[in-house]
Amino acid sequence: MPLTLLNSPPSLEGEPIRYQQCDIRMVITPPLSGVSDAGKGNLVVAESQLYFYSLSTTISVAIPYPSIIIHAISRQEGQPCVYCQLDSTEKLVEQRHGGRDDEDEDEDEVTEIRFVPDDAGALEYIYIALSECAALHPDKEFMVDQLEDEHDGAADDDDGYDYDNPAADTYTPSDPAELSEVGRAALAHLNSVFQMPSQRDFEQMVAENGHTNGVSDERFGDAEEQGGSN
Numbered sequence: 001m002p003l004t005l006l007n008s009p010p011s012l013e014g015e016p017i018r019y020q021q022c023d024i025r026m027v028i029t030p031p032l033s034g035v036s037d038a039g040k041g042n043l044v045v046a047e048s049q050l051y052f053y054s055l056s057t058t059i060s061v062a063i064p065y066p067s068i069i070i071h072a073i074s075r076q077e078g079q080p081c082v083y084c085q086l087d088s089t090e091k092l093v094e095q096r097h098g099g100r101d102d103e104d105e106d107e108d109e110v111t112e113i114r115f116v117p118d119d120a121g122a123l124e125y126i127y128i129a130l131s132e133c134a135a136l137h138p139d140k141e142f143m144v145d146q147l148e149d150e151h152d153g154a155a156d157d158d159d160g161y162d163y164d165n166p167a168a169d170t171y172t173p174s175d176p177a178e179l180s181e182v183g184r185a186a187l188a189h190l191n192s193v194f195q196m197p198s199q200r201d202f203e204q205m206v207a208e209n210g211h212t213n214g215v216s217d218e219r220f221g222d223a224e225e226q227g228g229s230n
Contacts (some may be wrong), residue, residue: 003067003090003111005032006060009053016047019129020083026052026061027081029111030095035059045129047136052115061092062111065137073123073132082122082127086111128198 026038041054051067053060067090074083088110095111115126 001065003086003092004054004062005092005094006062006082008058009055009060010044010051010062012044012046012051018047019045019125021115021117021122021126023118024052024122026054026059027114027116028095028114029114030093032059034092035094035099040118043117043126043134045126047133048129050133053172057202065134066139068130068134071127071134074114079114079116080123081116082123082130084113086113134218163193174216 015191021043023040023041024043026043028038035057038052038059039054039055041052041056041059044051044053050063050065051061051064063084063086067086068083068084069087070083072083074081093110117123117126180225
């Protein structure tokens, strides 16, 4: 299911929802053509997809979790937000790309989305819910392809990927020299953008919020009521 710009707010009837947050701004780069500001709206972390919709600007977006290759908490430039980077193949036709004619450059340009809530205290709640829902949608085809490449195309009956623990198969270069110049620049950019909670902080947030299997904190109920009133 591709990244989609919706014509109306999403129909969420029957959708399992992990978290909702109202009064949140979506900043998308490259921006949507003809849209200088997506406005404030509601973020819905549903188990099927991530949704943002603004009643004031009538902009609604549905983001499949496999399209999100990085998500983290960012406090760059004093603007606390949840940062998402999408797969380079995921773009909206409504996005403008600096007016360039070079199709190769457009293909290399990634889509970045920042969700900026009025209440910075909601960042951890959004991050936890997003992490949980993303874990429900592992990109098995991509991981199998990666493992086959790493083993020189050798395939066997067991692809070797631990789907119950995706983090165990995360590749982190031990030496910056292993990255290309473009890769090092991208890594430097990401390091400057986001702040990811440590494993200890993540576990502490989950323990304090009781948020491992669904919305159980009163805060989530309040957010849902506020979201419905917008």
